[in-house]
Amino acid sequence: MQTSQRPRWLVALLLGLLALGWAGHGPVPVLAQQIGQPAGTAIHLPLQWNGPDTIPAAELATAAPPLQAVAVQGDFQIQHIPDPDGDILRVLPGPAPQAGTERSVFLAWPLPDPDAGFDVPAGRAITLTVSARLFSPPEGARLTIQEQGEAWSSSSVAMDGIQWTTYTVRRAIGDGAAAVQMGIVWRPTLDNAWLELRNLQVEIGPPGLTVPLELLSPTDTPTPPPPPTPTPTATAAPTEPPAQEEAPTPILLVVTSTPTPADVFEAATRVAQATEWARILGTATPTPPNMVTATFTPTPVIVTNTPTPGNPATATYVALLATAQAVTTGTATPFPPNAVVLVATDTPTPTPRPAQGRPTPTPTPIFVYLEDLRPTPVPTATPPFPEALQGKILFLSDMFGTTRRPNAFVINPDGTGLALLTSRHFYDRAKARDAYSADRRFYAYALREHANGQAGLVQLFYDDALYGSSRHQLTYFGVGTAWAPAWSPVDEVVALVSSESANDEIWLVRRNEWPPRQLTHNEWEWDHSPSFSPDGSQIVFASNRVSGLRQLWIMDADGSNPRQLTFLLPYEAWDPVWVKYTDD
Template identity: 40%
Template sequence: MSETRIPTPRAPVWLSLLPLIASLAFLARPGVVLALPGQTSGLAAAATIPRPIGTPTATQLAPREPTPATGDVRDDRIAPPQDSLIFTLHAAPDATGWTSSLDNRGHVYMPGIHVGFFKGHVYYGALQFDLSSLPASSAIHAATLELTGLDAQRLSAGGSWRVNLLAPAADDLWPTLPYDQLRSATTEATIGPAFTAADLAQNPVTTFDFDPAAIEALQRHVGRGVASFRLDGPMSEPDNLFTWDSGYHKGSESGVAPILRIVAVPLPATATPTYVLITSTPTPANILTVAAVFKAATAQAVIGVFPPSTQLPHNWVTPVIVTNTPTPENRVTATWIEAVSTAWAFVYGAPTPLPANIWTATPISPTPAPTATATFTATPRPTPLPLLIPLAQLVLPATPTATPGPQPIPDILRGKIAFVSDRLGAADLFVMDPDGSHMALLTQRYPYDQALERDSEAADGLRRALVKPNDRGVPQIVMVDARYNVTLEITRLTGPAYDPAWAPNRDRIAFVSTEPGNDEIYTVNVDGSDLRRLTYNTWEWDKHPSWSPDGAQVVFYSNRDTGRQQIWVMNADGSAQRNLTNDRFNNWDPVWIK
């Protein structure tokens, strides 16, 4: 990465034209509609939200190298000091998105960042920037966050929009972005002033300036290498929604991604700190050891003679002992572990990073410890422990019992559709017959989890459909064959593909893709041939397909028609689509138990 030195405190004159140039370029973009100056109530609210490309994913793309700016930060009020550097950081597609109360999950790999209120639901924007290009010793002098507007059609009069820098505890919410957790995340600083609907409608580029308190908060994130932001807007009636550009469009990055500009002065690097390892006092192995330690301490207290003690040094640390992951026994196992890890990260996010004070344990052969004799000049001597203790006075350990294996799915559940619903106020599991009748609460989770796992398996149990990023970092459906230790690509789309389900009676996969601009359901043969699109929507999404036991039907969930998530079913060719639940609750993630 190249660095740009700032020779003088004042920015070049031509930089003052950047906002005008950006405005003209924005207004010339096809499909972008902004409110015009002088309109009193915003543009007429559209009936639907533009469905962005994207799906929650924890697939880790290669980190983009931040490039320093060729000039100054756009705000002419910033006078950077000598020897400072300008860092221009772009938010990556898997770190840019939104979440809403509609489905309580994140949406990344999408063109728009929805923020505000629409049709009874609150939308939060989410941004995360990689700060690893900044030297850890850098002192931040100034910073701005620049967002480019994409759609103002759903703005109405009133309301305000702001950006909040979140505490480090929120960093792990990306990219799954659960709504409830992002909404309640601790805020460290509010960036810049709040913008009104009129401001957003008339200014295609929104610039949020960091004040001294926000700069101080951002400075604390440099050492962690990441900064996370939440975009807030109106949270109640009337409908008032604004959409910023994420920079991700139809499998490419042709848009204008959010930009974080930082003016920083690198400070001289400090020496690598040294630490004194302090281990915790071992827990006594049994009650006899506890008694011996207690008697020795009592004797020392009686005579007032204690072993010498040493105060802890300032640079002490208690190590966290970790062990290396066992090496797979063969290539088949290694391939399987890699595929499962990728799928896990795609659904649940990246694993928690290791703490700074880890210590890798190296197995060694035990060496007998030398016998040491402690001498105390004390009167009276502690009462020695008896040589023998009657068995009746000892508490013997309980006889270990074998851990039961996984239970089979009860026959009474086979052929039923299991799904998640909030009808009782929380996310609970329910089952129903294929026609939507005889709904019942499922009190144990294991049948649902087993059915969900089997959905991605072939009937032979040796092949599995998984999600894996291709060479462009876009998640696609692959087939892992444990017999021949091979991984074959099934889909080759420009948009992400996910939620694979293997037909129980043939080699055909149902899955979800954002290829058309919103989440739709497709089917394809395992060899990649005969790709068919089964659902067609404008902005609504269809997700989580699951085959019927005979392979003749597919169940899924959708927010079409009602705006709420409902369980739908259709024939394997996409015909006869019908709503099974059709109620006032949210119902999602169906699995047809086989």
């Protein structure tokens, strides 16, 4: 934009701000972008923080422009935490007013934004990026870009990592877009859920920039551009009739029919998937006028008699199957008019004539035992924990899978004997057992503390089975969250992870004593998932130190003598547990 189009005092003010900075709240070139349309420059959000360290979500628009909290259901608190790697916004849900109440919040930047000088970026490409981590089972949050055309549609990616992860979503905004809003949608279901964000930035491409299909977010549905409208031009009157132009050959989009589900369970999966797509993406885009449907020669429909169930158990199964089919696929539809229906009939087997003589009557029983009417259920016993795993370290890795679908592995504490577990069953049991003390008297867990009715930090608490008491507070951190507790097998000490020191470090806390002891001290690396050895003298944990990728490490219980256990690069190893109990 030409500076001559602005008053000279405004130009001088902007140059002064560029030289002095904006009171420590970020580079002023971002502020200058508010005046005109952006042209490919990354815009870091929020532009500044104007409020106290903790605010209600409703005050976000004033404290952190241009971000706003929209579509808010329930109470949410937002904390601002200065950090050299990028200030952190921590979002905490308040306690649910009643069971089953849905809570949701959308931290969004709506466009157009007259206060910041931004119009709707119609015809441009938007890239939204954020670093985030969260604890929000069973569902995480979504980074999303929403566009309003004839209806709202969106592109989004799931955010569900407990460690810092960078997420990116891209969308090409249509030329006819009336409004755009982008940000993070979160629907926590637990009181102790939390979400942390930093380095949220938006990049809006210049006019006419398109995004290649391979770079679009998976949920995008590109809409084909409308055909150009010819511009009429004045021509002289012809002396003879003009030759007729040949009609253009239409380009047809061939749409094939969706395959019929193989069984009722596949049909149920499709129903759930379609419902989820409708919730995230909105209703389907209308079909274009040049769409044609591929049809096939009808396959004959063969109708057979339904066999009579051989026993009551089969009859019950048939009834349940019919109910499931009615729920998932609806009631049976009539045959189409052009269907070829073949009815299979069974040739009756002649009934042998009974022998002559007086038949012996069969008495009707007065009662029948229930075990004679239905099959006796066979109890499935929980298999004992294998002795072969005692003293070994179990962990997860993407060596034969992905970070979302990892496999469980086993390794000796000296780094030998690496093997793949055939199932995660025993890993999950050992991991859950680590939250209990050796005698199972104490059970530790993460929960949000509540002070004076206000939502606080996620701290560790424990239950005491001996006295039947619960919610004894174990940690009292001031600014960091705490999670991943693991009891020592020989003492009333818990190893845990906390972000109190800005990094995720491993700490030790003794029951009913404070302050805790910090075992690891990193500059930028983080350490997770501590687990004691069977004798309590060592701790195994996951760390991204040295390589930047997660590997397993072992240190003494006082934090000394750390050494790397796994070297699986380029694969990762995480969430270890040192097996030490058989009463899981």
